[in-house]
Structure formats: C-alpha cells, structure tokens
Amino acid sequence: MTHRPSGAREVVVYNWPLYAAGAACAVAGAASARRLQGVLRAAARGGALLAAGWLLSSVAASWWVYDRSELHAYTWLPDLLPDGLGDHLVVSGGLDEASRPLSTQGSQTIADLCLTTTGSLRRARDRVPPSPRAVAARPDCLPVESASQDTVFLVFAAHELRRPRDRENLFAECARALRPGGALILVEHVRDAANAAVYGPGSFHFFPRAEWLRVAGRAGLRPSAERRIGTFVTAFAFLRDPA
Template sequence: MEIKRRNFQGVLNILSFNRHFYVLGFIALALIIGSKFILNWHNGLFWMVILAFIYGLTMPLFVSAYVYDFSGFYNFDWLKKMKIEDTKNKFNLNINAGFDETSFIIESILPNSKLQVYDFYNEKQHTEPAIIRARKVSLFYPNTQQINSNSIPLNDNSVDNIFLLSAIHEIRIQNEKVQFLKECRRVCKPNGNVIMVEHLRDFPNFLAFTIGFTHFFSKSTWKKAFEEAGFNSFKETKFTPFMSIFNCN
C-alpha cells in the first residue's frame, strides 16, 4: 500500500486531535480582549498577555509543520541510514497506541522482513482526548492485534527490531512504562534493537509547545525506564532540535 501524505497533514493532525486545547485557548483569548473594556489593564501587560496567548496557540503549529511536514521525517531516511538487515528470516514489531501512520511505511522499507503490528491502547488507562480522536482516523495495518502494555504475546528472544514511534509517551505511569519495556526486552533477540522516536520534555520542546511539553518525558526519565527494564545501551540521535531517535538494546 502506497502512503501519500496530504500537504500539511502533520499540522492538520495537531489541530484535529487537540482541538479542545485550541477552543479553550481562543475562548480565553476572547475573554482577555473583552476584559480590556471592563478592567483597568496596564497597556504593556495587556499586550504581553495577548502575545503570550498567540505564541502558545501558533508556535506548536509552526513546529509541527517543520517536524512532520517539511523535515522529511515520514520519508524515513533516518531509518534507512540505520541499514537494518532485511531478509525473510527477520521479524519486526511496530507497536502503537492506536494511531498508526507508520506500519505501511516500515513495510515498504523492509519488504522482505515479517512485520507484526500491536496496539496497546487501553481506554481506561490511556485517557488523553488527543489519542482518542486519533484512533478514529488511524490507518489499519492487516492483522493488527490489541495487547496489554504488560504482555506481548510472543516467545522470548524472537524479535529482531521493535519500533516505538511517537507512541509510548501515552503510557503516563513510570512503572507501566518499565513493565512494557521489560516485555520488549524479553521478546527481543540478544542482538535485537528497540527503536524509539519521541519528543522530549526539554527546552526546545518547551519553546515549541509551552506547557504542552509536559505531555512528553525527559531523556533522563526514558533512560531510567530502559535501564530498569534491563537494556544495556541507550543511544540518542537528534532528528531536528525537537525530536529524538533512540536505539536501545
């Protein structure tokens, strides 16, 4: 299946999945503007607040356009550079939280390898409105299976590569993340890899998403989770200042 992304699909996704944030933001902005006619605002403070709101509403869209629409992320050249072996005896997993834009792309890059897709979304545990909306428009890769985050239904040492692409930050509880990564470690072959892509809770993403950067986790949080899960290496490569690619084994 050929995947052709629409122009500005990344930005459109952000607007669609987080529309509650933008609705509340524009309501708050309208109330602040209206209050100028009632309250005795200091003119400098008023415009500082207005500009801060406009920045908070628009900057995530500019950064999302850069990362998802113009940086080439979905061309997956970054994955091709890893030179992952693609043969019939290779077995890869792509695990998501119910929104899948990547499985068909991975299949096209590694066409000879077997690919299994798992979805760990649990409506009682993963309650972010954005991911609930994203699931409604997600592509469906054939034979995608629903799993619990603490149980991957495969034998030990059976998988060559596991892809976690902007997905497991939806696991909000640290212990659940560790248990999930322990399962990844268990099913990986001794020379297998976990390839994770995430925004981080760091200064560039604070500039990009303001308070929204708290939806992500810091590099130290991820490092601790991988170490507790039994991984020996945790290598980071920056893809734009706002996104990190981790290769762990």
C-alpha cells in the same frame, strides 16, 4: 487510495479542544486588557500574546516536523539501524502510521495497545483505524515470543502511557521480545527547552529524556544511538546486550 501521514492539520484536528482553549485564553486576555489598568492590564495583554504565540508556534513546529522533515520517510533510520530492521515488532498506541512504511523489510508484527484514554487518541483512531493485521496487546503483554525480534519500534506510542509502571512494563516486554543484540527504536518529542519554547504548557505531555533513559535502563537496555529529527523529535536506539 494511499493514506497521507498525519501533518500539522491533523495534529490540530486530533487536539482541537486544546487549541480552542488556547484561543479562548488569548481572546479573553485581550478583552480583559481593555477594561484593566496599570500592571493588571499589562499582565492580561502579556498573557494574551503568550497564548497566541504558543498557538502559532506549536502549529508551525508541527508543520515543520510532520509535513516538512524526514520523519515519515524514515531516511534517518539507517543511522540507528545500520544492519536493517530484520524481524520487527511495531507497537502502536493510538495512531499507527509506522507499520506501513516499515513493512518492506523483514517479517512484521503489529501490537495495538488499544489506547483510548483521551479524546485526541479516539479522534486519531477514528481517522486512521488500526491495521487489520494488528494484534491486541497490553503494556505488560506483547504478542510475540521471547527473543524473537531483531527490532522493536515505539513511534509516538510510549508517551501515551501516563503511569510510570505501565512504561516500565512496556520496556520490559520490549526487552523480552528482543533477540540478544536487538534494538528498541523509540521516537518521541522530549520535554526540553526547544519543545517547551514552541509548545508551551503542551510540552508537559512529553517526558524528559531522563525518563526514557530510566525506563530503558530498568529493562536492561543500553543507549547506543540518538538522532534529532526535524529539530523537535528525538529517535533513540536502545540495545539488548548480546548473551
């Protein structure tokens, strides 16, 4: 049976405690507003409406990105990799849905960072187990030889590394793995106005664009292309300079 890539329904399942907390805030705010007066009543009612609005807008944005956009079809990839994938490494965090569609080109290696630091990651891994071809890895140790890969993919994996040092180590390892002229493809939600508007406080789980530019630059990688996918996701291409 062919696995359907995760959509809005799965996003809610993976993160159900957060959605439950948002719903509880909306209900509590609405209930409190009935017992309060004046400014406090208006504040409680406004908070309830805001919580309910973010719940609805986050699900709608996830549906647009994961169910309706070109994200999972990878039709956007030639804009970043006009010469194709070549030999490539897919680095997975908690949920690997990139290796299968990318496996049709070149030789593929899958590195699994084995992240289970949050409930959402554990639920995602339970539903979509790592590929049997995946090799266990760490941010500071990827299972490939130096200068052996044409492309390295980080698709919704790097933001799960919450410590700056881990992100820096991962990007340094990606740079080590790349051949001169090779590309790192990073796909992430970024913390910007669009994502903050629809995900509300949830957008603080994303990192700003400046953080990805920082860790890439520290690893000696330079930005070469950038593309928006489904309004709320950004795909970056960072190149290792030719020798």
